[in-house]
Amino acid sequence: MKASAPGKIILFGEHAVVYKRPALAVPVNQVKADVEVSESNQPGVQIHAPNIGLTSDLASLPPDHPIASVILKTIQALGVSPLPNLSLTIESTIPVAAGLGSGAAVSVALIRALSTFFSHPLIDGQINELAFEIEKFHHITPSGIDNTVITYNMPVYYMKEKPIETFKPGKPFTIVIGDTGIPAPTKESVGDVRRLWLRDQPRFEAIFDEVAQISTMARHFIVSGRPELLGELMDHNHEFLQQLTVSSPELDALVETARKAGAFGAKLSGGGRGGNMIALADPASAESVAGALMSAGAKRTIITEIN
Ligand code: MEV
Numbered sequence: 001m002k003a004s005a006p007g008k009i010i011l012f013g014e015h016a017v018v019y020k021r022p023a024l025a026v027p028v029n030q031v032k033a034d035v036e037v038s039e040s041n042q043p044g045v046q047i048h049a050p051n052i053g054l055t056s057d058l059a060s061l062p063p064d065h066p067i068a069s070v071i072l073k074t075i076q077a078l079g080v081s082p083l084p085n086l087s088l089t090i091e092s093t094i095p096v097a098a099g100l101g102s103g104a105a106v107s108v109a110l111i112r113a114l115s116t117f118f119s120h121p122l123i124d125g126q127i128n129e130l131a132f133e134i135e136k137f138h139h140i141t142p143s144g145i146d147n148t149v150i151t152y153n154m155p156v157y158y159m160k161e162k163p164i165e166t167f168k169p170g171k172p173f174t175i176v177i178g179d180t181g182i183p184a185p186t187k188e189s190v191g192d193v194r195r196l197w198l199r200d201q202p203r204f205e206a207i208f209d210e211v212a213q214i215s216t217m218a219r220h221f222i223v224s225g226r227p228e229l230l231g232e233l234m235d236h237n238h239e240f241l242q243q244l245t246v247s248s249p250e251l252d253a254l255v256e257t258a259r260k261a262g263a264f265g266a267k268l269s270g271g272g273r274g275g276n277m278i279a280l281a282d283p284a285s286a287e288s289v290a291g292a293l294m295s296a297g298a299k300r301t302i303i304t305e306i307n
Pocket of ligand 1: 015016099186271
């Protein structure tokens with residue numbers, strides 16, 4: 001039984017979304033996590049995850065191990081007992097700790113593959129709930145945006161604790177993603193923002209309100225088929241992310257490079273400090289923006305069309 005899940009990028013509203021403001025995210029199908037589950041003649045549950053150099057029996061991993069915890073929670077939710085001998089292979093092309101949702105994608109693919117294998121296919125709402133449980137287990141205060149966009153594999157306008165809203169662009173647009181190559185766990189930047197917010201709530205609440213307005217306007221421009229107006233909003237959102245202290249010299253340099261290379265606007269995407277930035281580009285100049293990012297030190301680029 002095989003299942004897969006895409007990567008994701010946040011277009012607008014990261015961090016503010018943790019504080020119940022809206023954010024926009026889209027799936028990135030150029031990268032994905034794949035899981036294969038089969039019966040095995042070796043005892044126990046054998047896990048093979050070559051990307052992270054993991055070959056282990058489930059019983060030898062601590063229960064809070066990122067992969068073991070997904071398997072254990074899924075098995076528990078499905079009510080499978082006793083467990084047959086299984087072999088699980090997890091492969092992912094989504095860079096880890098880069099703001100592309102690698103953890104949530106592995107969770108979603110694992111939940112889907114296991115539930116289908118045990119003839120108990122779960123609907124997206126159930127998969128999403130389970131994946132959110134796992135995100136909470138690891139990140140303490142996740143907004144839930146990563147598991148949602150990855151489970152539904154559709155552009156989402158997301159607000160914590162609100163029903164999921166998907167959106168459809170009135171006109172396709174092109175995003176260039178540039179990876180600083182610097183791993184930056186989301187948990188750390190989210191924790192730092194929380195400490196700043198605790199010290200000066202009025203100031204940070206005001207920033208989150210500004211970001212909320214940007215996300216709301218962005219949805220309007222996307223849905224009404226005026227994506228060229230998103231560039232300026234990206235630039236503004238990046239300034240607010242700088243004020244939240246989650247940018248970095250490397251992210252700022254790539255953002256600046258993209259703008260100079262002709263992008264309409266650019267910002268960091270995801271938790272920040274490292275990981276990825278995104279730029280809005282004309283389809284005709286996307287390749288040259290990507291080339292400029294590589295020359296400025298990006299470790300890789302992805303060009304993706306949002307449609
Ligand atoms: C991470 O992809 C996005 C953040 O807003 C954290 C979250 O929403 O849980 C930084």
